[in-house]
Amino acid sequence: MAITAWITEFRDTYFANATSRRDFRVQMRGSRSAILFGCYLSALVAVATIYYSGSNIGQVQSVVEAQRALTEFYATMMRVLAILVVLITPALSASTISAERARQSLDLLFSAPVSPRYYLVGKVISSYRYTWMLLILALPITAAAVVLGGAAWADVLNAYLLLSFHALLFTTFALLMSAVAPKPVTAIVWSYVGVGLYVLFTTAFGGFATFSRGSTDELPVISTLSPFFVAENASSYSLIAGINVPNWILTGLLVLAACKFMLLGAAVRLEPGQPKHVRSLRAHALAYWFALALLSGFSATSGGFFGTTISAVQLGAATFAMGLVLLLFLPGIVTYGFDDGRRHYPDGIFRFKKMLTAQPSGSLPFVLTFFTTSIVGVVIGQAAAGRAPSTDLIPWVIFGLGFWSLLWALGRLASSALLGVKSARSVLSGIIGTVVLLPVGIIPALHTALGINWPANLWMFWILGPIIDPKTYGITPVLYGGGYLLLATFILIAAEASLKKRMLRVRLPHGYSATT
Amino acid sequence: MLEVKNLRKEYGPLTAVKGISFSLKPGDIFGFIGSNGAGKTTTIRMISTLLEPTSGTAVLNGADIIANPMDVRRMIGYMPDFFGLYDDVKVWEYLDFFAAIYRVPSGQRHDIITNVLELTDLTVKKDAFVQSLSRGMQQRLCLARCLVHDPALLLLDEPASGLDPRARADLKELIAELGRMGKIVIVSSHILPELADFCNCVGIIERGELLAFGTVDDVVRGIQPTRELEIRVLADAPNAARAVSAMNGVHEVRSTGEDTVRVEFSGTLEGQADIIDKLVRDGYRVVGLREQQADLEDVFLRLTTGAVN
Incomplete structure (x- = not known):
């Protein structure tokens, strides 16, 4: 019975989704689509023709040169x-x-009776289908490169797969922004900013990997995470446990995991009162993070996935740096306040069983579990690759515990002092932006511009100093971590004192008792 | 059967709905009356599962809004006070979309759409684009949307706002018809006389508290147990007033001028007939009797202070 219901739900959601059907009907209505597709094809044909005539492929005498020119044509x-x-x-x-x-x-x-899943899947299908139609329409032009000898059909197929993965990723990200943003214009701006940053980052790293690889097709998976190198890297692979795993498979898995995660985030936003969405989102975050850490630990020990083998100390720093992605979500996780529903009221400091809920008492357990998960994943990954866990990781564990506890305590203080969840989130975002992110650009710039050494000393006081400056490896992360923990304790005491004082002046909701 | 049990909603220190309870049975048309900000929309949104109650719950035909929101949604049709329609969609496509959303089998959708269009008098607009419809027609389309899955409960939040008198009368007739079809209908409105016309049950809410609940007559009687009888005689009204002052059910009598007697009366219709009979037998020449009873508006004004949360 349950299986039948699941099959019906699956069929309705993915194959008979009313939202996607309605959107498709609207997208295809009138002459708009025909005109758009016509313009799109004309532009593609024009670009292809101009490039083809400009490259003098027809006049090239040498077969090798002609082959190179056609490959370049295909890549373009x-x-x-x-x-x-x-x-x-x-x-x-x-x-x-x-x-x-x-x-x-x-x-x-x-x-x-529409679940956020049904609605979001419908929206993904309708937007993604349109992108796919545009890609399919371009197929005859890319196929010309195959006919002329610039690429093999398998390369084109792999490249299309990679491009469609990217399209899915961007579609889902834009949907997430659409669910989060208050206005359509804001959603569009945030989407382009996010996609732009992603493309910038992956293209910089992917480009470096792609053009420094020599003649081998073994490439780190980041090379296929950029949409701009799909032609060059379509047939690349990663060596994992002695097996050549095509990068398009790894890219597909990463993209699907990221999409699932983002859709869960959008579901939380669409139905904020439903704890099951928060639970699912947090559980997925922990599971994905563990899998990534496992793969990193394994790969960093055996080579392959990231293309190189690194030391335990470097791995500790790298694992910590990877976890910094949590900074993006931290203001939403650790703050609470009085200008929204019941779930934002303080209900204690640390309750492990509330870890997967949006309750404030579950925020510190979640943040620390997220961090611990990555360490455990790395250690297990290393063990699977045959390297015994190194005690060199311990300083990084202490550093991480201190770092995340400090930021959590700052969020707690902001929430206690301001009593408004929106204000607390803004303040914590500001703190994170100022303390953690801004020095990344400013200090090196000052260092270069002024040509003096004092900014280098500032790094030592900066919260992420141990990661950036190799000289601080060793015992320094322990000192930093311990210092952060101490600071976090003081801040927490101040936060709780402020909260107690304010709670006396606030009329608590019916049936609610604060157990701070 | 809808049972609302101690439903409460808080936004931080603000309590929008303070634990209201009532129950309705099939065929009931419940008029939900209150000023802006009184808590009507919040209550309706909680019953429609769009808003999580802080405490309390509502149960519709055995399905709890908190434990089984999806089951509740299958049984309700919700029409918000402000709603948007999709552009570039025809009327039948719009209804077909919602029928699909409600998992109405595709083979039945055509007939159902035809029926609801007929019920809402929109058949001629079947192929029109929704954005081309007038405000009244859009209201009716939204109501048609609520009906495609044959819900047991209709939640209509200010359905008559922005409608002209003709459209309002049509809508009133349509809601009455839905009540006759055995549906529970909750209608919130500011236009009190209209509600009294077709609602068999009303509730008055202010600052999140349900101040009165029951049939229109019960509510009126609850707030004003007596009614005023205005008796016109040809002459000698002061003596006529004295003649009836000791009768059963008479609370207060006063005369206005020489020809009008005003009686505060809480007796039965038989008692009312006895007053006339006595006056006639005593030789007073009665030329008319008018009964003045408080209406919903009087009750509303007397019960509420106009304060909002």
Whole structure:
């Protein structure tokens, strides 16, 4: 019975989704689509023709040169498609949910038996299908490169797969932004900023990996995470446990995991009162993070996934640095306040069983578990690769515990002092931005511009100093971590004192008792 | 059967709904009356599962809004006070979309859409784009949307706002028809006389508290147990007033001028007939009797202070 219900739900969600059908009907209505597709194809043909005539492929006498020119032609066409994917996918989905919210039609949907999953999958399908139609329309032009000898069909297929993974990633990210942003314009801006940063980061690292690889196809997976190198890296692979795993498979897995995670985030935003979404989101975050840490530990020991073998100390720093992604979500996790629903009221400092809920007492357990998960994953990964866990990791564990506890305590203080969840989030975001992120750009710039050594000393006081400056390896992370823990304790005492004072002046909700 | 049990909603220190309880049975049309900000919409949104109650719950035909929100959603049709319609969608497509959302089998959708369009008098607009409809038609389309899955409970939040008198009368008739079809209908409105016309049950809410609940007559009687009888005689009204002052059910009598007697009366209709009979037998020449009873508006004004949360 349960299986039948699951099959029906699956079929309705993925193959008979009313949201996607309605969107498709609207997308295809009238002559708009035909005109858009016509313009799109004309632009592609124009680019191909101009490039082909400009490259003098027809006049090249040497077969080798002609082959190289055709390969370049194919790569260029795939880059044009990558640009289209980067530009079009956020535009297609960034305003969908926020526009429905602005139009006040979301309530009509969610008073019906529509789960956020059903709705979001419908939105992904409708936006993604449109992007796919654009990619398929470009197939005859890229196929010309195959006919002329610039690429093999397998390369084109792999490249299309990679591009479609990127399109899915950008579509889902834009949907997440659409669910989070208050207005359609904001959603569009945030989507483009996010996609832009992603492309910048992956293209910089992927480009370096791609153009420094020599003649081998063994490449770190980051090389296929950039949409701009799909032609060059379509056939690349990673060596994992002695097996050549195609990078498009790894990219697909990473993208699917990221998409699932982002859709869960969007579901939390769409139905904020449902604890099951928060539970699912946090559980997925821990599971994915553990898997990534496991892979990192294994790969960093055996080579392969990231393309190199690193020391235990470097691995500790790298694992910690990877976990910094949590900074993006920290203000939403650790703050609480009085300007929203019941779930933001303080209910204690540390309750492990509340870890997967949005209750304030579960925030510190979640943050520390997230961090611990990465350490455990790395250690198990190392053990699986045949390296005994190194005690060199211990300083990094202490450093991480101190670092995350300190930021949590700052969030707690902001929440206690301000009593408004929005204000507390803004303040903590400001603190994180100022203390953690800004020095990344400013201090090296000062260092270079002024040509003096004093900024280098500032690094020592900076919260992330031990990661950046190799000279501080060794016992220093322990000192930093211990210092942060001590500081966190003082801040927590101040936060609780402030909270108690304020709670006396606030009328508590019916049936609520604060157990701070 | 809808049972609302101690439903409460708090936003930080602000309590929007303070634990209200009532129950409705199939066929009941419940008029939910209150000023802006009184808690009507919050209550309706909690019953429609769009808003999580701080405490309390509501149970519709055995399904709890907190434990089984999806089961509740299958049984309700919710029409918010402000709603948006999709652009570039035709009327039948709009209804077909919601029928699909409610998992109405595709083979039945055509007939159901035809029926609800007929019920809401929108058949001629079947192929029109929704954005081309007038405000009244959009309201009716939204109501049609609420009906595609044959819900047991309709939650209509200010359904008559922005409608012209003709559209309002049509809507009133439609809601009455839905009540006759055995659906529970909750209607919130500011237009009190209209509610009294077709609601068999009303509730008055202010600052999140349900001040009165029951049939219109019960509520009126609850707040004003007596009614005023205005008796016109040809002459000698002061003596006529004295003549009836000791009768059963008469609380207070006064005369206005020489031809009008005003009686505060809480007796039965038989008692009312006895007053006339006595006056006639005593030789007073009665030319008319008018009964003045408080209406919903009087009750609302007397019960509420106009304060909001």
